[in-house]
Amino acid sequence: MNTRNAIAAAVLATMTGLAAGAAQAEISDNVVRIGVLNDQSGIYADVTGQASVIAARMAVEDYGGKVKGVPVEVVFADHQNKPDIGSNIANQWYDRDGVDVIVDVPTSSVGLAVQNIAKEKGKLHLNAGAGTSDLTSKACSPTGIHYVYDTYALATGTGSALVGQGAKKWYFITADYAFGHALERDTTNAVNAAGGEVVGGVRAPFPTTDFSSFLLQAQGSGADVIGLANAGGDTVNSIKQASEFGITQGGQKLAGLLVFINDINALGLQVAQGLVVTTGYYWDMNDETRAFAKRFEEKAGKMPNMLQAGIYSGVTQYLKAIEATGSDDGKTVADQMKATPINDFFAKNGHIRPDGRMVHDMYLVEVKKPEESKGPWDYYKVLATIPGDQAFRPMDKGECPLVKK
Numbered sequence: 001m002n003t004r005n006a007i008a009a010a011v012l013a014t015m016t017g018l019a020a021g022a023a024q025a026e027i028s029d030n031v032v033r034i035g036v037l038n039d040q041s042g043i044y045a046d047v048t049g050q051a052s053v054i055a056a057r058m059a060v061e062d063y064g065g066k067v068k069g070v071p072v073e074v075v076f077a078d079h080q081n082k083p084d085i086g087s088n089i090a091n092q093w094y095d096r097d098g099v100d101v102i103v104d105v106p107t108s109s110v111g112l113a114v115q116n117i118a119k120e121k122g123k124l125h126l127n128a129g130a131g132t133s134d135l136t137s138k139a140c141s142p143t144g145i146h147y148v149y150d151t152y153a154l155a156t157g158t159g160s161a162l163v164g165q166g167a168k169k170w171y172f173i174t175a176d177y178a179f180g181h182a183l184e185r186d187t188t189n190a191v192n193a194a195g196g197e198v199v200g201g202v203r204a205p206f207p208t209t210d211f212s213s214f215l216l217q218a219q220g221s222g223a224d225v226i227g228l229a230n231a232g233g234d235t236v237n238s239i240k241q242a243s244e245f246g247i248t249q250g251g252q253k254l255a256g257l258l259v260f261i262n263d264i265n266a267l268g269l270q271v272a273q274g275l276v277v278t279t280g281y282y283w284d285m286n287d288e289t290r291a292f293a294k295r296f297e298e299k300a301g302k303m304p305n306m307l308q309a310g311i312y313s314g315v316t317q318y319l320k321a322i323e324a325t326g327s328d329d330g331k332t333v334a335d336q337m338k339a340t341p342i343n344d345f346f347a348k349n350g351h352i353r354p355d356g357r358m359v360h361d362m363y364l365v366e367v368k369k370p371e372e373s374k375g376p377w378d379y380y381k382v383l384a385t386i387p388g389d390q391a392f393r394p395m396d397k398g399e400c401p402l403v404k405k
Helices: 003-024 049-063 083-095 108-121 151-164 178-193 212-219 232-244 261-267 287-300 306-325 330-338
Strands: 032-038 070-078 101-104 124-127 144-146 169-175 197-204 225-229 253-256 276-279 362-367 380-386
Touching: 032 049, 032 083, 032 306, 049 070, 049 101, 049 287, 049 306, 070 083, 083 101, 083 108, 101 306, 108 124, 108 144, 108 178, 124 306, 124 330, 144 330, 151 178, 151 253, 151 276, 151 362, 151 380, 169 178, 169 212, 178 197, 178 225, 197 212, 212 225, 212 232, 225 232, 232 253, 232 261, 276 380, 287 306, 306 330
Parallel strands: 032 070, 032 101, 101 124, 124 144, 169 197, 169 225, 225 253
Antiparallel strands: 276 362, 362 380
């Protein structure tokens, strides 16, 4: 080989090596790390906690434990429902620990903080647990996806349905932080639009164990419905205490605006019967939902709620997007997820809009009477399916700067 050919061969080999290295470098650190950030020890631990970690790990295991030839790891941490703690963990995960996506993140104040951090760093935030619809409105992000439910969908389902049944006057007991405020706001709008009215309300510290004074105010308001704009242990405590006060026996209705199947399990059907709630998933809908639920129950010791089902679905879609793009870059993966329809046990014909909202059907359900239940976790009667384009706020009605008006 002459000198010129040798030099050319060396240059070609170098360029080939650089190209191969660049292709491999698309998966940062040669590992995909998924961080489940939620409440592991507090008031939301039963509806998120380790069960959400199990759901994420199931999705990874079912995908084969690898994507594009690199391993996928799941880590988790407890944000204790505090935005400062959640922010510190998110910064450490993204900056030092090589976490590529943070999932779950219940407690809206924490979810909003993590969304902002992920946006600044170009990292993906796949939220299942936070409720505030602001995540796809004024706080939307190119790398933020809101997957399972939001306060607008809850309000559209439960609020509109109860007004339609004649329960027109509402009084709110609201958890005093971002989620409760958003849920009260969106439900108020839904109630007014359906021809009802809000006659009053009170904001309860988050979390709260004693709801007696708030319930007595609501009882004396003359409202047809007491709207519980809270979640998790707060919802369980307020419904239990309302039962002790005989509020529903006196003719007023309770509207649990965010109720998980775990809450019904904690309350028991004797107390929870007749509650009308909105959910994004119920384990006993069809063969597909039952098959996932059975496998999940074997690992978690309880049935999945809509968060766990959504986390499994969302993590699977995330891994598919990495497979399709060969990259774990936040914006690249988010764009691919938005371009890909979702059809699995959680959502049929689901899709992720430019504002980050995953649009899918929601379900209006009623809690069964004890004599109607056939066994453990057989708690819901499905009253109606709410099509996704009706359940979630129209994209042009939000305040997302990513959406062209």
